[in-house]
Amino acid sequence: xxxxxxxKPAIRLAxxxxxxxxxxxxxxxxxxxxVRAMAGAVKTNTLRxxxxxxxxxxSLLLIYDPxxxxxxKLVSAIERIENxxxxxxxxxCKVVEIPVCYGGxxxxxxxxxxxxxxxxREDVIRFHSEPEYLIYMIGFTPGFPFLGGLNKKxxxxxxxxxxxxxxxGSVGIANNQTGMYPIxxxxxxxxxxxxxxxxxxxxxxxxxxxxxxxxxxxxxISRKEYTRLKIKEEN
Amino acid sequence: xxxxxxxxxxxxxxxxxKGRFGFQHMGIPVSGVLDRFAFALANLLVGNHENTAVMExxxxxxxxxxxxxxxIALTGAKMGITVNENPVDQWRSIRVKKGDIVTIxxxxxxxRAYLSxxxxxxxxxxxxxxxxxxxxKIGGFKGRPLQKDDIIETRDTPLLSTGxxxxxxxxxxxxxHAVIRAIPGPQDxxxxxxxxxxxxxxxxxxxxxxxxxxxxxxxPIPIKAGMxxxxxxxxxxxxxxxxPPDEQPIILLVEQTVGGYAKIATIISSDLPVIxxxxxxxxxxxxxxxxxxxxxxxxxxxxxxxxxxxxxxxH
Numbered sequence: 380x381x382x383x384x385x386x387k388p389a390i391r392l393a394x395x396x397x398x399x400x401x402x403x404x405x406x407x408x409x410x411x412x413x414v415r416a417m418a419g420a421v422k423t424n425t426l427r428x429x430x431x432x433x434x435x436x437x438s439l440l441l442i443y444d445p446x447x448x449x450x451x452k453l454v455s456a457i458e459r460i461e462n463x464x465x466x467x468x469x470x471x472c473k474v475v476e477i478p479v480c481y482g483g484x485x486x487x488x489x490x491x492x493x494x495x496x497x498x499x500r501e502d503v504i505r506f507h508s509e510p511e512y513l514i515y516m517i518g519f520t521p522g523f524p525f526l527g528g529l530n531k532k533x534x535x536x537x538x539x540x541x542x543x544x545x546x547x548g549s550v551g552i553a554n555n556q557t558g559m560y561p562i563x564x565x566x567x568x569x570x571x572x573x574x575x576x577x578x579x580x581x582x583x584x585x586x587x588x589x590x591x592x593x594x595x596x597x598x599x600i601s602r603k604e605y606t607r608l609k610i611k612e613e614n
Numbered sequence: 615x616x617x618x619x620x621x622x623x624x625x626x627x628x629x630x631x632k633g634r635f636g637f638q639h640m641g642i643p644v645s646g647v648l649d650r651f652a653f654a655l656a657n658l659l660v661g662n663h664e665n666t667a668v669m670e671x672x673x674x675x676x677x678x679x680x681x682x683x684x685x686i687a688l689t690g691a692k693m694g695i696t697v698n699e700n701p702v703d704q705w706r707s708i709r710v711k712k713g714d715i716v717t718i719x720x721x722x723x724x725x726r727a728y729l730s731x732x733x734x735x736x737x738x739x740x741x742x743x744x745x746x747x748x749x750x751k752i753g754g755f756k757g758r759p760l761q762k763d764d765i766i767e768t769r770d771t772p773l774l775s776t777g778x779x780x781x782x783x784x785x786x787x788x789x790x791h792a793v794i795r796a797i798p799g800p801q802d803x804x805x806x807x808x809x810x811x812x813x814x815x816x817x818x819x820x821x822x823x824x825x826x827x828x829x830x831x832x833x834p835i836p837i838k839a840g841m842x843x844x845x846x847x848x849x850x851x852x853x854x855x856x857x858p859p860d861e862q863p864i865i866l867l868v869e870q871t872v873g874g875y876a877k878i879a880t881i882i883s884s885d886l887p888v889i890x891x892x893x894x895x896x897x898x899x900x901x902x903x904x905x906x907x908x909x910x911x912x913x914x915x916x917x918x919x920x921x922x923x924x925x926x927x928x929h
Contacts, residue, residue, distance in 0.1 A: 391800035394880030395908035397851045399800050405846060418639075433639045433849045433871075440849040442638075445909045446916060518641045518849060519872035521750050525847055537844055537874065539859050543822070553874060554844060561641075564749055565826065567858065567874065581740070581752050587640065 485573035541567035575609035625674035629754035634743035648890030652690035656730035659687035666734035667744035675718020691724025706779035724788030733771035834861035853881030
């Protein structure tokens with residue numbers, strides 16, 4: 380269900396406790412910056428009855444308690460905040476290096492990407508590890524980063540039927556997106572490699588290695604290096 | 615103090631409260647109980663605040679040894695409960711004492727039952743909640759379902775002066791053919807005939823049904839011609855009905871924060887207990903409902919809980 384016109388953000392209903400405010404379509408750094416600015420503004424304005432503020436690529440999901448607030452009230456508050464939204468500068472970000480062992484048992488779907496892109500393995504690895512990817516959002520599982528900036532040559536559709544379990548540390552591609560699985564979970568992404576790093580460690584002081592707005596750089600490593608780093612991570 | 619020893623863990627028993635809120639933007643799902651109504655009543659029956667940690671039992675109940683005098687209650691799915699092999703009723707408070715063996719059986723109707731303890735289960739709080747998130751290995755008892763020989767603690771509290779029971783008319787039935795109400799969207803504009811199919815056909819719950827989601831089987835729901843087969847990943851709600859390319863609906867539940875497929879409709883909050891009380895092989899029919907009606911039902915449910923609170927406090 381979609382309300383609103385072209386200039387204003389569109390509002391979609393997500394059941395009886397969720398509103399999605401959509402600032403655009405697809406993966407666009409400008410749209411994403413607007414989403415994050417809006418998320419910050421909603422937080423600052425503390426809307427009564429809003430229990431979660433979840434920024435994503437191009438939209439913001441607000442979860443509300445209908446016993447406390449009404450969706451109509453929220454929509455007008457959102458429009459009011461949107462009108463006062465100022466253009467925000469780019470926040471300082473760090474580049475986080477993630478070592479990845481591509482292919483083999485760690486990347487069972489790399490052949491799908493090779494076939495779909497019509498490139499050899501070396502090229503797929505080179506194209507995938509070249510960019511610094513912006514973390515547009517974190518979600519799906521603890522610390523799962525949704526990265527923008529994937530080389531068009533590597534765009535590959537999701538698996539037809541999602542896997543019931545993708546191993547921890549898996550690196551994958553889904554259409555124009557790339558990301559990593561910090562914990563074992565079901566998923567439909569094409570898996571091309573695995574990192575030995577612990578991406579979510581609740582016992583660590585900071586359970587996560589990065590935040591939304593940071594950048595990720597993948598570093599291709601050998602199987603031997605993977606094993607060495609894996610042992611180091613576990614100690 | 616140690617209060618409970620797990621003799622047999624049952625099918626899938628986890629410690630849950632209402633859920634973990636405020637961390638979904640870091641990918642931490644809400645977790646928590648699937649049947650809020652049965653959960654609230656289980657707590658009220660033993661004199662707890664309605665959002666106190668309980669055990670959520672799935673399909674087959676556990677067997678536990680009681681190590682201190684307590685009040686307990688079992689609500690939700692009908693599983694049958696015995697104290698020292700003597701059958702007792704569900705949906706009422708039960709006084710147990712040190713050395714008693716409480717055994718909960720195989721499900722007869724419904725899927726999930728809630729076992730509450732006076733004072734509440736005491737486990738370390740993780741990110742503001744006691745709920746177990748098994749996928750992330752956090753919360754509850756060591757971030758996992760209960761196992762044989764686990765020792766669980768409860769908080770000390772005064773016991774009830776009188777036993778309580780939920781009036782029969784307020785006890786839900788858990789039919790194996792469930793009607794589930796849903797609001798179209800957020801991506802209902804990705805579908806045309808698919809919407810008609812969703813609200814007219816019957817779907818079966820498959821064996822792939824857990825706290826993350828329920829995969830259904832039935833008439834395929836195609837995406838409208840010209841629309842992409844998946845969307846840019848966005849957050850999901852408990853109750854989102856997403857349609858992957860195999861055109862068979864998946865209901866996303868509480869251990870999930872994002873979905874990458876178009877969501878044709880979202881199950882209303884008041885019917886999340888209904889879907890989570892269905893088991894593989896059960897059938898579902900979806901019914902379209904508008905936002906206002908759905909909000910009315912949330913208020914109605916809250917009133918029901920308040921009524922019960924009032925009945926109990928008048929004792």
